[in-house]
Structure formats: C-alpha cells, structure tokens
Amino acid sequence: MGRRCFALVLATGQTGAAAVSSRILQNIELPMLSALHAVLLAVLPQAQDAIVAPPPRLPLPRPAANAPMAAINQNRVPAGTLRNGILTIALDVVEAAWQAEGPEDPVVRILALAERGKAPQVPGPLLRAPQGTTVHLTVRNRSDSAIMLSGFRHSLAARDDTLHLAAGTTRRLTFQLDSVGTFFYWGVLRGLTSWRQRDWLDSQLGGALVVDPPGTPAGAMRDQIWMVTEWFHPYPDRPFESVLVFNGKAWPHNERLTMVQGDSVHWRLINAAAIEHPMHLHGFYFRVERRGGERADTAVAAGRQPLQNVQLMQQGGTMAISWVPTTPGNWVFHCHFASHVGDHVSLHGSPEAHVVHAADGGRETPRTAHQGHQMRGLVIGMHVTPSPGYREAGIAERRTIRLFALKGAADLTGNQTAYGFALQEGDSAPVPTAVKIPGPVLELRRNQPVRIVVQNNMDEPTGVHWHGLEIESYPDGVPGFSGIGTRIMPPIAPGASFTAEFTPPRSGTFPYHSHLHELRQIGSGMYGAILVTDEPRDTLRDHLVVAGGGGLPVFRAGGPAFLLVNGRQTPRPIYLTAGEPNRIRLVSIHADEVLRFRLGDDSTVARWTPVAVDGADLPAALQAPRTATVEMGPGETADFMYTPLRPGRSWLEVWITPAGQRIALPVVVRGE
Numbered sequence: 001m002g003r004r005c006f007a008l009v010l011a012t013g014q015t016g017a018a019a020v021s022s023r024i025l026q027n028i029e030l031p032m033l034s035a036l037h038a039v040l041l042a043v044l045p046q047a048q049d050a051i052v053a054p055p056p057r058l059p060l061p062r063p064a065a066n067a068p069m070a071a072i073n074q075n076r077v078p079a080g081t082l083r084n085g086i087l088t089i090a091l092d093v094v095e096a097a098w099q100a101e102g103p104e105d106p107v108v109r110i111l112a113l114a115e116r117g118k119a120p121q122v123p124g125p126l127l128r129a130p131q132g133t134t135v136h137l138t139v140r141n142r143s144d145s146a147i148m149l150s151g152f153r154h155s156l157a158a159r160d161d162t163l164h165l166a167a168g169t170t171r172r173l174t175f176q177l178d179s180v181g182t183f184f185y186w187g188v189l190r191g192l193t194s195w196r197q198r199d200w201l202d203s204q205l206g207g208a209l210v211v212d213p214p215g216t217p218a219g220a221m222r223d224q225i226w227m228v229t230e231w232f233h234p235y236p237d238r239p240f241e242s243v244l245v246f247n248g249k250a251w252p253h254n255e256r257l258t259m260v261q262g263d264s265v266h267w268r269l270i271n272a273a274a275i276e277h278p279m280h281l282h283g284f285y286f287r288v289e290r291r292g293g294e295r296a297d298t299a300v301a302a303g304r305q306p307l308q309n310v311q312l313m314q315q316g317g318t319m320a321i322s323w324v325p326t327t328p329g330n331w332v333f334h335c336h337f338a339s340h341v342g343d344h345v346s347l348h349g350s351p352e353a354h355v356v357h358a359a360d361g362g363r364e365t366p367r368t369a370h371q372g373h374q375m376r377g378l379v380i381g382m383h384v385t386p387s388p389g390y391r392e393a394g395i396a397e398r399r400t401i402r403l404f405a406l407k408g409a410a411d412l413t414g415n416q417t418a419y420g421f422a423l424q425e426g427d428s429a430p431v432p433t434a435v436k437i438p439g440p441v442l443e444l445r446r447n448q449p450v451r452i453v454v455q456n457n458m459d460e461p462t463g464v465h466w467h468g469l470e471i472e473s474y475p476d477g478v479p480g481f482s483g484i485g486t487r488i489m490p491p492i493a494p495g496a497s498f499t500a501e502f503t504p505p506r507s508g509t510f511p512y513h514s515h516l517h518e519l520r521q522i523g524s525g526m527y528g529a530i531l532v533t534d535e536p537r538d539t540l541r542d543h544l545v546v547a548g549g550g551g552l553p554v555f556r557a558g559g560p561a562f563l564l565v566n567g568r569q570t571p572r573p574i575y576l577t578a579g580e581p582n583r584i585r586l587v588s589i590h591a592d593e594v595l596r597f598r599l600g601d602d603s604t605v606a607r608w609t610p611v612a613v614d615g616a617d618l619p620a621a622l623q624a625p626r627t628a629t630v631e632m633g634p635g636e637t638a639d640f641m642y643t644p645l646r647p648g649r650s651w652l653e654v655w656i657t658p659a660g661q662r663i664a665l666p667v668v669v670r671g672e
C-alpha cells in the first residue's frame with residue numbers, strides 16, 4: 001500500500017512512533033523486523049531511563065529563495081466570489097515556503113494553492129457554499145511539477161474525479177456542489193492516485209470543501225473548521241522527519257481559541273493525513289453530529305449521538321462536533337497518540353531552523369514558550385472565559401487519596417523500567433517496587449469531593465490527567481497549561497507533590513494517565529482506571545479490564561508491541577455465573593496504539609449490550625445487543641452488559657490493530 005520502506009533506527013534511543021510509522025512498517029519484511037527488534041531491545045533500557053535528547057536531525061528540503069511564504073489559513077473566509085448561485089474561483093499552484101511551527105523553526109519547501117493574486121495558503125483556500133451551487137473553478141499550475149487534483153466532484157467515482165495539470169498549464173472545471181457535508185480537495189504529484197501517497201512536496205496541496213444546506217446565507221455558519229495535514233519526509237538512515245498540524249500550524253504555535261463559558265461550539269474536523277487520530281477533548285463531552293469520509297458525509301440522528309470525549313478519526317475521515325464549554329479555564333483538544341503530540345511530529349531542533357533575528361540583534365524567543373509541558377503537533381488550546389458571577393466552589397471537607405508516581409525495577413519487556421503509580425496505605429509511603437501496572441483503581445463516589453495528592457517520587461517531572469472527568473481546569477493535569485488566569489498547574493517536579501481537588505459529577509469508567517512525556521510515561525505504565533459510582537461495586541458482577549502499554553511501543557505489526565491486559569501478558573481469568581448479567585468495563589489506554597477487543601471462543605463471537613462510552617451512559621437507541629467486538633483508540637472506555645448463557649470457558653482477546661501483539665484474558669463461566 002504505502003511507498004515507504006525504511007528501517008526505524010533508534011540512534012539515540014528515542015523510540016519509534018508506532019502510530020506515525022505504521023504505514024512504513026507495513027512494508028518491512030519480517031526478517032528485517034526481527035533483526036531490528038534485537039537492536040531495539042538492546043538499546044531501549046538506557047534510552048528509556050534518560051530524559052531523551054531529540055534525535056539527530058537531517059537536512060530538510062529548503063524552498064527556493066524567491067518562494068513566497070505560505071499564509072496560515074484558519075478556514076474562516078471562503079475563497080472566490082459567490083453570486084446568484086455561482087461560485088467563481090481561480091487558484092494557482094505555486095512553489096512555496098512553509099513554517100509549520102515557530103519563528104525559529106524550519107521553513108520547508110512545499111507546493112501550495114493560492115487564490116489568484118493572493119499569498120499561497122496552508123491549508124489551501126476554503127471552498128464553501130450551499131448545496132446546489134455551481135462552481136466555476138480555474139486552476140493554473142505555476143509550479144515545475146505536474147500534478148493531479150481531485151476531491152471536487154463527489155458524485156463521481158474517485159478514479160473519474162481527476163484534473164491533470166502539467167507544469168505551466170491552466171484547466172477549467174465546472175461542477176455542482178451536490179451533497180451537504182465536510183470534504184476536502186487535494187492534489188498529488190503526477191503518477192500518484194491518492195492523497196494517502198503524499199509525503200512532503202505535495203503534502204499541503206488541498207483544502208477544505210464545505211457544502212452547507214441549501215439556502216444557508218453567506219456568513220451564517222459560525223463553525224470552526226480544522227484540517228489536519230502532515231508533512232512527512234523519509235530518509236534512508238533515520239526514521240523520518242514529520243510535522244503534524246491543525247490548519248497549517250503545530251502546537252504550541254497554532255491559534256489559541258477564546259470562548260465564553262456556556263457558548264455553543266461547533267467544529268468541523270478533516271483528517272487529510274494518511275494516519276488515523278484518536279481526538280480527545282478535555283473537560284467536556286462533545287456529540288458527533290455528522291460523520292464523513294472522502295466522498296460522503298452523513299448526519300447522525302440526534303437520538304444516536306452519544307456523549308464522547310474521544311473519537312477515532314480514520315484516514316480521510318471528517319466529523320462535525322458540538323459541545324458547550326461549561327467550565328472556564330484552559331482546555332486542550334488533542335490527538336491521543338502520544339507520538340502525535342511529541343517530538344516525532346515536530347521539525348523543532350532541526351539544523352535547518354530558520355532563525356529570526358530580533359531588533360536588538362539577539363535571537364527572538366517565540367512568544368508561545370512551552371512553560372513546562374512538552375507537547376507538540378496535534379494539540380489545540382482553548383481559553384474559556386468565565387461567565388459573569390462564576391465562582392469555583394469552595395469545599396473544605398474532602399476525602400484525601402495519596403497517589404505516588406514511582407519507577408520500579410527494570411521488569412517490563414526488554415528490561416525496560418516500569419513507571420507507575422501506587423497508593424499510600426497506612427502511614428508510610430510506598431516503596432518503588434510497589435509500582436502497579438495498571439495503576440491502582442481509583443474508586444470515587446459521584447458528587448463526593450476528593451483531594452488527590454500526587455507525590456512524584458520519580459527522577460523526572462510528571463503531571464496526571466483525570467481523563468474524561470468534568471472538573472475544573474486547574475486540576476485537569478496538563479502541566480504548564482491547565483488552570484485559569486495566572487493560576488496554572490505546574491509540572492510536578494521530582495520530589496514535589498500536586499494536589500488535585502475535584503468532585504466527579506458523573507458515574508462511569510474513566511482512565512487516568514500521565515500528561516507529560518506521554519510516549520515514555522504512559523508507554524511505561526503510568527495509567528490506570530477511575531471508577532465513579534453511586535454505590536459500592538459488586539465486584540462479582542462488575543469487571544474491569546485495563547489494556548495499555550508495558551514498555552515503550554515499538555512496532556505495530558509483527559513484533560512485540562508491548563501490550564498488557566490488567567498488567568499482564570497472561571492475565572488472570574474473570575469469573576462469571578451463567579444466567580447472570582455482568583458489567584464489563586473496558587479501558588483502552590495504550591500510549592500509541594488502537595486496540596481491538598473480542599469476547600467469544602474459537603468459533604463464536606459472543607453478544608453483549610453496550611451501555612456506556614467514555615464514562616457516559618449511551619442513549620437508549622444505542623443500547624442494543626450486538627456482536628462482542630469493539631475497536632478503541634487510546635483514552636476510550638466502553639461498558640458492556642453481558643449475560644453468559646451456559647457454563648464454559650471463553651476469552652476476551654485484546655490486540656494491537658491491525659495485527660500486532662494479542663493477549664487473551666480467560667473468561668470462566670460457572671453454573672448457577
């Protein structure tokens with residue numbers, strides 16, 4: 001499928017981003033994988049324990065000296081002229097320069113689209129008009145590269161929806177916007193047939209195409225459109241250089257949105273990168289109102305829109321989501337693949353960095369400095385301003401939990417160090433060997449105020465996120481960002497503690513996990529489950545399955561990708577009684593992999609009834625019995641009711657998709 005094939009070399013021990021590199025690795029032959037594994041396992045222990053320096057960087061393709069700098073397109077202003085039901089638009093394909101990150105970060109060479117007479121844009125100009133609009137499109141290819149454009153005419157088969165432009169030529173296309181929804185148009189270099197095949201030069205050729213319902217007045221749609229693209233450069237002697245962006249810029253250099261507490265927020269997201277993304281919203285639930293792909297987009301009936309805080313976006317997938325930011329403060333929306341919010345998808349630190357000289361002759365420091373957290377790539381930050389009269393509840397009486405972040409022995413796969421959590425029991429702090437993977441289950445009571453004191457007894461900073469809980473911003477756990485005004489949560493330094501105070505408002509199943517150096521810390525075990533309940537759980541009929549990493553993720557396919565289920569590669573059985581309903585809570589919290597779950601025996605898949613996702617009860621229309629398989633991105637939880645009909649033995653299998661490590665948890669059904 002992909003054109004890319006090269007070794008994932010760990011020159012400094014920075015592990016490969018399984019998610020980023022999966023499309024590459026799918027082409028590697030198995031013997032090659034085995035040899036690489038040997039190398040990897042040999043270098044991993046040292047690598048994991050250090051605060052790893054960025055990998056050595058390689059030259060990036062620089063733009064020509066006279067190439068115009070691409071402007072960042074926030075997708076707020078449609079391109080062209082819309083008059084009497086006709087949208088007239090003229091685009092140029094040009095060689096351009098693009099700076100996906102900060103003013104000191106690299107400027108790279110791309111092909112870009114410009115509205116005639118204007119600067120080229122990343123993403124390309126927004127095409128937006130009501131259904132039924134006729135579009136007169138003129139495209140002039142002013143670059144030296146032959147290209148093909150597609151994605152304009154959704155009623156055609158993909159192979160017929162093409163517009164070929166040799167260098168220097170102009171083509172005209174007239175078409176009708178015939179289906180409502182969120183789409184994208186795209187270009188590729190000559191000889192390629194899909195946007196999935198792009199790597200760097202053609203990677204930003206394309207833009208959003210939004211078709212509103214007929215009769216929508218211009219300017220009436222106040223939604224924010226976010227387009228995800230990737231600039232990806234393979235090399236023969238190191239994995240790759242990549243940058244992943246929302247609307248042309250990566251965190252922390254992309255636009256910070258300001259919204260008012262209680263606003264209605266409407267976003268459209270377009271994943272025009274050749275890799276899936278589990279998108280996660282902190283603090284609030286959203287509903288997915290529309291869902292689409294490359295050539296179709298469908299409204300989701302109101303009664304079938306669950307509350308979600310994670311949605312896995314497939315390659316080429318689109319969605320329209322809405323939510324209400326009910327709590328003020330700083331919040332993030334981000335991809336939950338750890339490698340997509342870290343150095344693997346950043347050009348920062350490259351020797352090709354473009355240095356901006358400040359007025360005083362020194363180097364200008366980007367204004368959006370990191371302030372402690374190290375996220376990069378696919379993160380959006382939001383400031384929610386308090387509505388008038390807002391006050392945080394003052395609560396004196398709280399149940400106190402002391403949670404320790406610890407490093408244990410080198411007892412994970414490949415002799416990696418276990419990172420994890422332990423609770424204080426009694427008067428003395430837990431010793432490092434008390435590390436538990438997954439972390440201890442935090443059993444909280446709905447509406448009961450709690451104070452969790454996180455004591456960091458590791459030798460590196462951390463921060464803990466209570467994923468999915470609708471709580472205040474300050475305890476939310478993104479170091480250097482969570483909080484309100486000047487009261488910002490700091491990274492928890494080695495030896496220091498942080499007190500998170502909140503009151504969980506909803507009963508359900510949630511993960512908690514590190515929110516700093518996520519690939520290493522979550523990947524090495526810093527994750528667990530939070531169960532919020534109204535009354536004590538009946539653990540004979542209420543079962544928790546936490547699937548996550550057990551060492552840094554290395555390979556998706558064919559090798560040890562370091563998956564643990566309930567902390568083990570051979571998990572202990574769960575016991576059920578025939579004829580009795582059981583709740584099965586699944587937590588998918590691998591740092592960098594999508595997991596698939598299947599309940600059944602060798603020949604038959606069981607049936608179960610989904611009752612909750614992401615900690616929120618499902619609408620009645622979605623609580624219908626179905627085949628017991630589910631795919632879950634990192635950070636997702638799902639609860640199912642399962643009534644085994646007869647005694648026997650089956651399995652809850654968990655594996656890294658599409659065909660990675662597989663673990664089977666025995667399910668033993670006893671007679672009534």
Ligand SMILES: [Cu+2]
Binds near residue numbers: 277
């Ligand atoms: Cu991602």
